[in-house]
Amino acid sequence: MSAAKATPGPPGKRHHARPAARRPARFVARAGGREGEGAAAAAPPSVDAAIVRQVHRRLARRFGPLDPPVRRDPVEELVLTVLSQNTSDVNRDRAFAGLREWFPTWDALADADEADVAEAIRPGGLSRTKAPRLLAILREIRDRDGSLDLAWMREESDDEVGAYLESLPGVGPKTAACVLAFSLGRPALPVDTHVHRVAGRLGWIPPGTGASPAHEVLRRVVPPRLRVSMHVGLIRLGREVCKPGRPRCEDCPLNDLCPTAPIYLGGKKRSGG
Numbered sequence: 440m441s442a443a444k445a446t447p448g449p450p451g452k453r454h455h456a457r458p459a460a461r462r463p464a465r466f467v468a469r470a471g472g473r474e475g476e477g478a479a480a481a482a483p484p485s486v487d488a489a490i491v492r493q494v495h496r497r498l499a500r501r502f503g504p505l506d507p508p509v510r511r512d513p514v515e516e517l518v519l520t521v522l523s524q525n526t527s528d529v530n531r532d533r534a535f536a537g538l539r540e541w542f543p544t545w546d547a548l549a550d551a552d553e554a555d556v557a558e559a560i561r562p563g564g565l566s567r568t569k570a571p572r573l574l575a576i577l578r579e580i581r582d583r584d585g586s587l588d589l590a591w592m593r594e595e596s597d598d599e600v601g602a603y604l605e606s607l608p609g610v611g612p613k614t615a616a617c618v619l620a621f622s623l624g625r626p627a628l629p630v631d632t633h634v635h636r637v638a639g640r641l642g643w644i645p646p647g648t649g650a651s652p653a654h655e656v657l658r659r660v661v662p663p664r665l666r667v668s669m670h671v672g673l674i675r676l677g678r679e680v681c682k683p684g685r686p687r688c689e690d691c692p693l694n695d696l697c698p699t700a701p702i703y704l705g706g707k708k709r710s711g712g
């Protein structure tokens with residue numbers, strides 16, 4: 440199947456390090472729908488920086504080293520992030536293994552029929568939604584860059600990489616932050632459903648703030664050196680303690696810092712740490 444036609448658009452900021460011929464088509468107008476909900480930007484609440492550091496310390500004490508996943512190639516991280524939507528890590532990994540078995544190279548995947556891709560990733564769920572999304576992203580990259588090599592990102596600023604990623608079809612702040620954090624080792628804090636819920640209960644994002652605008656809010660709340668590990672810690676807390684529905688505040692290391700805890704603990708003593 441032939442690749443999708445390139446989307447024309449305004450050139451991005453000029454760079455000095457890469458071939459000019461590859462530059463103009465790279466930064467184009469946003470091409471697709473956005474992940475996450477809520478478009479309205481929200482002002483970050485006033486959060487005490489000392490409390491943010493305390494939360495990080497307590498999460499590390501509770502869960503051990505808050506190490507991010509093993510660093511991956513940016514294209515691989517993009518593919519994994521699409522596959523991870525609305526499924527478990529186990530099923531995401533099954534879908535990814537199936538994909539690599541059917542299509543050993545990214546070019547083979549970009550050239551594949553959508554129905555074959557959907558079949559390959561079926562164990563991950565929502566395969567008919569994810570297959571066209573994957574193909575649209577890969578074909579757009581190849582059309583703009585001439586290849587599926589995103590190694591150039593290692594030399595670019597966070598803002599430039601983020602702008603490029605978010606201009607790809609269906610890619611929003613969370614996926615961009617995953618690539619920045621996990622592929623490039625940059626100070627980004629992806630806001631998935633767990634991070635969004637826990638940060639909301641901690642009062643770090645205003646009520647009603649969608650997941651996409653929450654990225655900018657948390658960027659201002661959490662200092663750069665803590666962002667990636669804070670992401671890891673908040674996910675652990677969200678999965679194991681601050682669950683959807685009723686959170687287990689009685690077992691939470693943050694219960695003396697959290698404005699939501701009194702709702703669930705009533706008059707019970709808050710232990711903290």
Ligand code: SF4
Nearest residue numbers: 681686688691694697
């Ligand atoms: S105290 Fe309760 S609501 Fe607050 S972060 Fe912990 S589990 Fe969540």
